[in-house]
Amino acid sequence: MVKTQLPVTIDGLLMEAAAEYGASTAFTDGVHTLSFNQVEQLSKRVAKHFWKMGMRKGDVIAVQLPNSMEFVLAHLAAAQIGLVFNPLSPNYRRQELTYMLGHCETKAIIVQGSTSKFNFEALAYEVKEKLPHLSHVITAGGAEHTESILFSTFLEDDPEGVADKDLFEEKPGLDDPSLIMFTSGTESNPKAVLHTSRTFVATHLRNGYEYQVSEQDTILSLTPLCHMFSLPMIMIGLHQGAKHYLYGEYRVEELIDIFRHELVTFLIAAPAHLLDVLHYIKAAGAAADGVKLRLVLTGGTKIPSQMVKDLRDVLHCNVGAQWGMTEVCAGSFTRPEDDPSKAWESIGRVCPTGEVIIVDEENNVLPHNEIGEIAFKGDSLFVEYYRNPDATRMAFNENGYFLTGDQGYLDEGGYIYFSGRSKDTINRGGLKFHASEIEEALLMNPKVRQAAVVSVPDPRLGERACAYISLRDGEEWSFEEVKSFLLEQGFAKYKIPEYVEMRKELPATPSGKIVKGPLRTEAQLLGKE
Structure with missing residues (x-):
């Protein structure tokens, strides 16, 4: 209603x-x-x-x-x-x-x-x-x-x-x-x-209508409430009369029972959580009988297409993709009635109170289907960077659009397609590709828990790629096996990382997004070896 x-x-x-x-x-x-x-x-x-x-x-x-x-x-x-x-x-x-x-x-x-x-x-x-x-x-x-x-x-x-x-x-x-x-x-x-x-308030309540939240829903957030992805769910649940299950300590092995016992219908989770759930169901032979999920909302990074297909097949739920930032809140998302493919192809349409354009490096508005920087304007846009007027001023163009630093394009139907962060474009000898292409493929390998691809300076080619990978417990994966896997997925050779670094854990934000700053610093040293 x-x-x-x-x-x-x-x-x-x-x-x-x-x-x-x-x-x-x-x-x-x-x-x-x-x-x-x-x-x-x-x-x-x-x-x-x-x-x-x-x-x-x-x-x-x-x-x-x-x-x-x-x-x-x-x-x-x-x-x-x-x-x-x-x-x-x-x-x-x-x-x-x-x-x-x-x-x-x-x-x-x-x-x-x-x-x-x-x-x-x-x-x-x-x-x-x-x-x-x-x-x-x-x-x-x-x-x-x-x-x-x-x-x-x-x-x-x-x-x-x-x-x-x-x-x-x-x-x-x-x-x-x-x-x-x-x-x-x-x-x-x-x-x-x-x-x-x-x-912060009315804009998110309007989003709740778009998610079709009602008194029949039970909300559960696997991402922390201290992050903008989940915090608005407190207000949305209150406004729509939904029950909100507060889940404090993440343990994948108990989630299916909680979904079933609490009749969870609306799940908010990072792709890493959802991959964990799918991996657990497959590895443990767990049954998803009695799970009543109607919508899983995810985002924070590029969403693997196979993950969406597997969630729909295994948990019989709809999967929504959302793009947002602390500054813009939920900037765009797919709606439950959208074609399922939109959840992995796009980041949906702009939120009801927002507007998105795509601009080039000179802040010129680009036509449909041309990649540039995603710029946002709307009621949910933040007021300022607190006690940082210089950063606030630099964050906006002359027309009042917030420059997100994210790359993507807009199609004729209003759907936004995310390409990656500006710094995630790797230029190997003039051949460019986005790190997210490789990251998505790596994350769908059952051995992999986290993956991040960053550029390494190269005196001849300009840049090469390095993949930082953390594996699931008990797994091993060699450099040659990584390369063979990516080639089998059909990637061109120039996109195959020429460095692979295995780590027990990759640095991440509360929402599960990989923090690439330290990895880029480390990769700079690889280029000097």
Whole structure:
């Protein structure tokens, strides 16, 4: 059902969701369950505790949490009193946190505490010593430090001396800062992307209509909520009355049972996750009986065509391709009614509130079917790179289009075809090809878990290609076998990597996108050997 008027702020969305869906399940983690009414009540309670701590409109609050109830409630609570929400990857450590929290002058951070794998509380205090603005460390788990505040205490009772009217005075306006997310940093130091309610709320709710989300859906995100791919699903689920299963720790061997038990219908996942699922089903002989997936939404890198075909055959679901960036949100995607081939051939059509053109190096608009840089304009476009006016200015052309750095072309039907990042074009003696061609083929080999192709400087040819590969546990693959495999796939010889480097793990962003910056630096040295 398409509603005629969309809420424009998250606190407005919360009130509408509670009124319309009431006692129905809004969020579950498999153990705990919250109704739409409880989500509104508890997030308001948490907001009051934030206010009691001295947090006020415009202050930045960071969370370094997995997909969890605490993440959701903190996000919704921050929105009710105008705090700027900054979700951070649990993979970040001292260097990244010190830079990001310092850049934003963050007032409080919510962390997991001490887990079996890492002590996030200790890290927070290590960083806090260097940052005078960081006043509070809140833990979603146990607390070892005497100054830590337990998030669980926020849920027990309203704080004394804080009334509803205090929150009302802090209500954010449509154009007040509401969200800061750092870019993936795949090429350089990450930038702080600033969004407001105007750029973040209604635009994503419209996308939810396009995904055909309804009260009959159960949403599950394998990608982290700290990433723009998954974060909007919190709002979409609330608006459409869908149940949202919060999946915190990725273990491929339990996914089929979760899909079946929770009746998951809408899955958000990176291609690497989906390849894992297919590999597990095949290797373990697992049956997909009882799985009710209707739509799998994926993106972040070029989508292997065979993966889409296998998902449709094995899980009997539709597969959608999405392209986006922190700066533009979900810029384009295929719709459920599109021809299945569009999911691997294209990145869909532009989102309902956006516009895409293709430009050349002089910012001239290119005709249909001609490759150039993808440029985006629309309601979901970010406001600025926070405290970085030079980077903000350089990111736009004179007509106000954001220059994405992604290469592609547009056809007559409005479908966008992704070719790769500008730096992913390899020029071997005048013969050019995109790294994504080889990466897609490598990822479809059952031995391969991650793959990235980068250029290596060459004094005679200009550039050669190097493939960085991580294999699945127990697998081996020689350089000659890699070359033979690619030749068997029908690739021209000039596209075959002349260097192959095996790694246990390739650097990746929270969404699973390979971070090529360190690999390019390493490849520069290969060219000097």
